[in-house]
Amino acid sequence: MKFPLMGFDATNRKAIIYDEGTEPFTGTTLEGIGQAVIGVLKHPDETANRFVKVLSIKTSQNQLLNAFEKTGGWEISRSTTRELKASGMEKFPQRSSGWTLELAVAQLYESGEARCVVTPWWLESESKLLGVKEECEEGIVKMIIGT
Numbered sequence: 001m002k003f004p005l006m007g008f009d010a011t012n013r014k015a016i017i018y019d020e021g022t023e024p025f026t027g028t029t030l031e032g033i034g035q036a037v038i039g040v041l042k043h044p045d046e047t048a049n050r051f052v053k054v055l056s057i058k059t060s061q062n063q064l065l066n067a068f069e070k071t072g073g074w075e076i077s078r079s080t081t082r083e084l085k086a087s088g089m090e091k092f093p094q095r096s097s098g099w100t101l102e103l104a105v106a107q108l109y110e111s112g113e114a115r116c117v118v119t120p121w122w123l124e125s126e127s128k129l130l131g132v133k134e135e136c137e138e139g140i141v142k143m144i145i146g147t
Contacts (some may be wrong), residue, residue, distance in 0.1 A: 056140075
């Protein structure tokens with residue numbers, strides 16, 4: 001995870017949980033993105049002229065945090081999407097660094113909005129057709145920190 005503002009700084013073992021930490025979101029690993037591209041090229045008829053929904057995992061910050069905490073030694077802080085959005089909006093007029101990521105992360109984690117759920121379930125996506133593996137939180141953590 002390259003952007004600690006998104007909630008997890010694996011290098012320093014720090015987590016920021018926004019709001020309740022329960023907002024669901026879907027994600028795709030870099031391997032999954034690459035496989036999706038290959039899959040679309042292998043299945044041109046099935047994927048032609050339409051949106052293709054792909055995901056590796058549907059999770060929440062708390063679910064990821066539980067998996068990270070199993071590796072030990074995590075410092076956890078709390079914030080709100082409201083504060084994050086306000087900070088981004090304050091930086092926007094000056095075009096200060098980081099405003100776009102702050103607004104994007106606020107959109108991702110704002111409670112009750114489900115803005116970042118591509119599809120409710122892996123089986124409702126085209127992931128299987130395209131060869132994108134379904135991942136679990138523990139598997140994601142292992143990819144990130146190698147334990």
